[in-house]
Amino acid sequence: xxxxxxxxxxxxxxxxxxxxxxxxxxxxxxxxxxxxxxxxxxxxxxxxxxxxxxxxxxxxxxxxxxxxxxxxxxxxxxxxxxxxxxxxxxxxxxxxxxxxxxxxxxxxxxxxxxxxxxxxxxxxxxxxxxxxxxxxxxxxxxxxxxxxxxxxxxxxxxxxxxxxxx
Numbered sequence: 001x002x003x004x005x006x007x008x009x010x011x012x013x014x015x016x017x018x019x020x021x022x023x024x025x026x027x028x029x030x031x032x033x034x035x036x037x038x039x040x041x042x043x044x045x046x047x048x049x050x051x052x053x054x055x056x057x058x059x060x061x062x063x064x065x066x067x068x069x070x071x072x073x074x075x076x077x078x079x080x081x082x083x084x085x086x087x088x089x090x091x092x093x094x095x096x097x098x099x100x101x102x103x104x105x106x107x108x109x110x111x112x113x114x115x116x117x118x119x120x121x122x123x124x125x126x127x128x129x130x131x132x133x134x135x136x137x138x139x140x141x142x143x144x145x146x147x148x149x150x151x152x153x154x155x156x157x158x159x160x161x162x163x164x165x166x
Contacts, residue, residue: 001017001018001019001020002016002017002018003015003016003017003018004016008028011028011030011031012028012029012030012031013028013029014026014027014028014029015027015029018043022042022043023039023040023041023042023043024039024040024042024043024045025037025038025039025040026038026040026048033055033056034053034054034055034056035053035054035055035056035058035059036051036052036053036054037051037052037053037054038050038051039051039052060132064131064132070122070129070131088150088151089148089149089150089151090148090149090150090151090154091121091146091147091148092146092147092148092154092158093124093144093145093146094144094145094146094147094157094158094161095142095143095144096139096140096141096142096143096144096145096161097141097161097162097163098141099163100141100161100162100163101160101161101163102139102160102161103139103140103141104138104139104140105138105139106135106136106137106138106139107123107133107134107135107136107137107138107139108135108136110139110145113157113160114147114149114153114157115149115152115153115156115157116153117149117150117152117153118147118148118149118150118153118154118156118157119147119148119149120145120146120147121146121147121148122146123139123143123144123145123146124143124144124146125140125143126142129146145161
């Protein structure tokens, strides 16, 4: 893939991507944070076949998805390894009850409570799924922590959240 970055005086930056099929996507990143995406059937086309506008926050959400935040297809060799390890690894959604010891804790404090063999991969806050929580974000009653790991680690963390563990 080819990528080029150029300055747009008074506007921001223009980033173009040309894939193996000679299709082009251009992104205009404004100083204001606004992003404009332009899709071209061929690299030499003057007219975009489709345009799309995004805010700074929307761009981050799309970027997270492109990086595999909620789904990351596996290459065949990795898939084989996953099949072998799959029986030992689980993903669990842990609802945070009103009287949980983690309510009111900062995210960095809660991460320290996750036993070895487990990892927080995201948190549902209402209808929002957040994969990039800041270290000082607070865990609240009603949040749902998404945890991946070995069954023992996940079970232990679930007990901690329920107030029955460490």
